[in-house]
Amino acid sequence: MNEKVTSTSRLLLNNFVTNVAGMCGLLVIFLVITAAIFAEQISGYDPNLMDGMSTSLPPSTDHLMGTDQLGRDVFSRVLYGGRNSILIGITASFFGNLIGTVLGAIAGYLGGKIDTLLIRVSEIFMTFPQLVLVLIFVTFMGQGVSNVIIIFAITGWMTTLRLVRSEFLSLREEAFVEADRAFGFSKTRIIFRHLLPNTMSPIVVAFTINTAIYIIAEAGLSFLGLGVPVTTPTWGNLLSAAQAPVVVEQYWWLWVFPAVAIITFVTGVNFVGDGLRDVLDPRQRTKSKSMTMSATLKEKFFGSRRQAND
Amino acid sequence: MIPMALAISAIIFFASRLSPIDPLNSLISPDAASDPTNLAILKERLGFNDPIFVQYFNWLLEISRGNFGYSIQSGQPISEILALRMPATLELVLAALIISTTLSLLIGLVAGSNRGGLTDKFSRALAAIGISVPDFFIGLALLNILAYRVSWFPTGQRISPGQVTFVDRLPHLILPVATLSIAMLAVLIRYTRNSVLDTINRDFVKTARSKGLPEWKVMWSHVFRNSLGPVMVLIAFRLPLLVGGAVLVEAVFQWPGIGDTIVEAVTVSDYPVIMVVSLLIAVAILFASFLVDIAKSILDPRVRLGATIE
Numbered sequence: 001m002n003e004k005v006t007s008t009s010r011l012l013l014n015n016f017v018t019n020v021a022g023m024c025g026l027l028v029i030f031l032v033i034t035a036a037i038f039a040e041q042i043s044g045y046d047p048n049l050m051d052g053m054s055t056s057l058p059p060s061t062d063h064l065m066g067t068d069q070l071g072r073d074v075f076s077r078v079l080y081g082g083r084n085s086i087l088i089g090i091t092a093s094f095f096g097n098l099i100g101t102v103l104g105a106i107a108g109y110l111g112g113k114i115d116t117l118l119i120r121v122s123e124i125f126m127t128f129p130q131l132v133l134v135l136i137f138v139t140f141m142g143q144g145v146s147n148v149i150i151i152f153a154i155t156g157w158m159t160t161l162r163l164v165r166s167e168f169l170s171l172r173e174e175a176f177v178e179a180d181r182a183f184g185f186s187k188t189r190i191i192f193r194h195l196l197p198n199t200m201s202p203i204v205v206a207f208t209i210n211t212a213i214y215i216i217a218e219a220g221l222s223f224l225g226l227g228v229p230v231t232t233p234t235w236g237n238l239l240s241a242a243q244a245p246v247v248v249e250q251y252w253w254l255w256v257f258p259a260v261a262i263i264t265f266v267t268g269v270n271f272v273g274d275g276l277r278d279v280l281d282p283r284q285r286t287k288s289k290s291m292t293m294s295a296t297l298k299e300k301f302f303g304s305r306r307q308a309n310d
Numbered sequence: 311m312i313p314m315a316l317a318i319s320a321i322i323f324f325a326s327r328l329s330p331i332d333p334l335n336s337l338i339s340p341d342a343a344s345d346p347t348n349l350a351i352l353k354e355r356l357g358f359n360d361p362i363f364v365q366y367f368n369w370l371l372e373i374s375r376g377n378f379g380y381s382i383q384s385g386q387p388i389s390e391i392l393a394l395r396m397p398a399t400l401e402l403v404l405a406a407l408i409i410s411t412t413l414s415l416l417i418g419l420v421a422g423s424n425r426g427g428l429t430d431k432f433s434r435a436l437a438a439i440g441i442s443v444p445d446f447f448i449g450l451a452l453l454n455i456l457a458y459r460v461s462w463f464p465t466g467q468r469i470s471p472g473q474v475t476f477v478d479r480l481p482h483l484i485l486p487v488a489t490l491s492i493a494m495l496a497v498l499i500r501y502t503r504n505s506v507l508d509t510i511n512r513d514f515v516k517t518a519r520s521k522g523l524p525e526w527k528v529m530w531s532h533v534f535r536n537s538l539g540p541v542m543v544l545i546a547f548r549l550p551l552l553v554g555g556a557v558l559v560e561a562v563f564q565w566p567g568i569g570d571t572i573v574e575a576v577t578v579s580d581y582p583v584i585m586v587v588s589l590l591i592a593v594a595i596l597f598a599s600f601l602v603d604i605a606k607s608i609l610d611p612r613v614r615l616g617a618t619i620e
Contacts, residue, residue, distance in 0.1 A: 124318055127592045129554030135576045136588055140325075216444045220558050223446055224573050242450050243561070249458040259447040267442040 015279045022275020028268030032261070036082035043076035047233055059253050066253035068241065074253060078261050081233040086265070088145065088234065089215035092152035096214075097207050099153060100160025105191050105199075107161065108168025115165070122158040130155055131220060138226050145228050148221065152214050160206050167199040201280035208273035212266045219262055235262045311600045318592045319373075323366050326585045373589075383580045391571060391583065392590070399567035403556050405483060406490035411545060414495050418502025418541075419534055425507065433499045440496020445555050449489035449562035456485065486563045493555050494548065501544050505537035512536070538609050546602040549595050 016022055035042055045063075051071035059066045065074035107118040125133065137151040171177065172195070180190045215235070221227035222236025223243070230237055235258045241247050242255035372379075378388035421430040457463045463485050509515065510533055518528045557569030564570075568587060575583040 120317070123314065124321065127314065127318060127550065127595055128588065129550040129552075129557070129591065129595075131554035131557050132550075132572065132588055132591055135557075135572060136325075136584060139576050139579055139581065139584055212442070216442075219444050220446060223444075223558065224561055226573065226576055239444075239447070248450055248453050252454060255447075255450055259444065259450075263443050263447075267438070270438075270441055 012279050016275055019275040019278060021271045022278070025268040025271025025273075025275065028264060029272065032082060032265045032268065033086060036079055036086060039076065039079035039083065043073060043079050045073035045076040047072060047076045047080040049073070056251055065257040066251075068254055069251075074238070074257055077233045077238055078235070078257055081235045081238050081258060082261060082265070084145065084228065084232055085215055085218055085235040085262070088149055088152070088218050088228070089211045092149045092156070092214045093207050093210035095149065095153035096156040096210060097160045097203060100157035100206075101164050101196070101199075101203055103157065104161040104164025105168055105196060108165035109172055109187065109191050109195065111169075118161065119165075122161050125155065126158050130217065134217070134221060135226065138221075143226065143229055145232060148218065148227055152217065156210060156214070160203065160210075163202050163206055164199055167202060168195060171195050171198055201276075205273055205277045205280060208269060208276060212269040212273065215262060215266055215269075219258075235259075311596050315593050315596055318596075319370060319589055320366065322585050322589050323369055324362075326581055373586075378586045379582045381575075381580055381583050383575070383578050383583070388583055388586050392568075392586075395566060395568050395571050398565060399556055399560070399569060401483065402486055402490065402559070402565060402567060403552055405487045406494060406556075407545075407549075407552060409487060410491040410494035410498060413491070414498035415502055415534075415538075415541065417495075418499045419506055419529070419537075421499065422503040422506025422537075423510065423529055423533070430503065433503055437496045437500040440493060444558075445489060445493035446558040446562050448492055449486070449559055452485050452489060453562065486559050486565055489559050489562070490552065490555050494552060497548065498541070498544065502537065502541050505540045506533060509533045509537040535609065539606060542602050542606045542609070546599040549598050549602075553591055553595065 039047075049072060051067070053071065054063070054067050055071040056069050057063055057067045063073050063075065065078060067073055068077070103118055107115040128136075133155045134151055137155065138147070141147045141151060168191075177190060177194065180194055185194075218227055218234060219236035219239055222234055223240045225240055225243065227236055228234050230240070238258035239255050239262075241251075247254050376389055378392065380387055381391060384391075417429060417433055421427070421433040424430060464482050514536075515528060515532055518532045519525075523532075553569075556567065557573065559565065560567045560569035561573060568591070572584060572587050574580075575587065
């Protein structure tokens with residue numbers, strides 16, 4: 001009886017490690033974040049230093065990604081911009097998910113009028129294009145890093161609410177919840193101590209995917225010139241240089257490199273999100289894969305590696 | 311749909327009353343507001359001393375008559391701005407909607423029926439790109455390559471000076487519509503493909519095949535028709551995204567539409583314009599999803615209006 005016992009988390013970790021796309025994504029995220037953290041050491045240029053002698057230079061060995069019209073080094077600005085963009089994406093996603101989770105837990109567990117009300121409110125929010133909703137809030141609250149984070153959080157909680165709510169709807173009928181109620185535990189305790197840990201996996205997946213969405217949203221908002229003030233470099237702010245037709249036409253390096261940074265990082269995050277979903281939520285995986293006879297056989301032979309591509 | 315529209319209008323109305331701008335300015339033309347002695351009379355006559363709920367209903371009445379108030383920035387009646395800008399956006403969004411829906415249904419059907427084939431691989435690649443690439447970057451790239459480098463298309467605007475007919479405008483439409491369509495395509499193709507895969511394995515498809523129906527007929531009238539339902543729901547869900555995308559695409563191509571209007575209004579805090587435009591966008595989206603519901607009930611006799619889906 002010397003069989004090795006593996007814990008669930010160990011199993012999940014093993015599964016994730018074999019997920020090729022997920023691991024690649026993780027590597028990309030790690031590299032980009034490291035580069036952003038060590039921006040000073042890597043780029044060797046001050047992102048805000050204007051050099052009148054070298055304006056609008058194309059990429060060269062001196063300036064890997066060229067310089068902008070004010071002579072600032074684009075590579076260094078992309079690295080520094082990454083700091084802010086990633087920070088905004090992660091923080092906004094965290095708070096948006098927090099709001100969605102708490103409201104979804106309340107709606108799903110309590111049901112009744114509160115549930116109907118919260119669902120209606122989320123429907124109203126979802127009727128608006130998120131960008132338009134964000135723009136309305138920007139009018140009232142103004143621009144700035146913290147405002148953008150707050151606005152993203154209060155305009156992006158709806159999908160998490162629905163996700164958590166539907167999990168709670170099925171969980172609240174389980175025997176262990178009935179036992180909790182019989183023990184006379186308070187609703188707060190049942191919701192947050194007993195039910196919430198059971199819904200963690202979809203929340204983690206939603207957090208990852210939302211981070212990617214918010215980084216793209218920040219880029220869009222700043223591209224319009226309505227996100228973070230231009231004095232703070234973010235990927236979106238760098239892209240907003242392309243608002244000028246002359247930049248689109250001649251200075252391609254000013255907008256291609258920030259966009260490549262966004263695409264690289266977001267692809268990484270999405271891969272990790274998909275990988276996490278495969279590992280944490282096997283139901284999702286089988287649902288999206290309808291099995292034909294031959295496909296089922298192929299799956300038997302190729303295992304999880306094939307699923308990573310899907 | 312009607313209660314939702316009312317709820318949204320109420321929220322927008324009360325939000326505008328909370329805004330720091332005197333609502334009086336948004337309802338009368340600036341010329342009339344310049345004389346302070348008249349203001350009190352105007353205030354009484356326009357009903358600003360009435361209870362706020364009465365004011366709300368009067369506002370609704372005015373809106374339903376087509377009187378949207380005045381822009382703070384330009385003093386122009388908002389209805390005039392809308393008449394000028396609305397067709398441009400509708401043109402863009404409708405064209406993108408039709409093209410992306412048709413294309414994605416076709417590609418999705420082919421990809422789904424030849425799982426693992428070339429189209430399937432292509433569609434998966436497109437889906438991965440569509441999720442991670444900001445849509446306005448696609449627009450910038452198209453603009454740089456197809457408009458500036460090879461000059462196949464105009465570099466922006468809806469129309470060149472001196473041109474009037476629709477044929478003259480067509481080249482202007484192609485790049486923005488392509489950008490918007492690509493953004494929609496990615497998710498729609500993937501979803502159609504999965505829906506087709508789900509349907510192919512149903513029993514009635516086997517029955518149809520064993521009846522000896524030709525394969526194209528099985529595909530077209532059994533598989534395709536039945537996999538449309540879930541896709542329709544997704545299209546309804548993505549309508550807000552399409553409008554949000556239009557805001558960015560209009561900025562890239564200097565397209566004089568509603569998105570451009572709202573960005574301008576947010577930049578100068580033109581509350582009345584923002585309120586009316588966002589109300590109209592929300593109502594338009596509500597109406598469109600209502601139409602999708604009808605289309606769905608025509609396609610699938612099991613779903614009738616008023617009955618719950620699934």
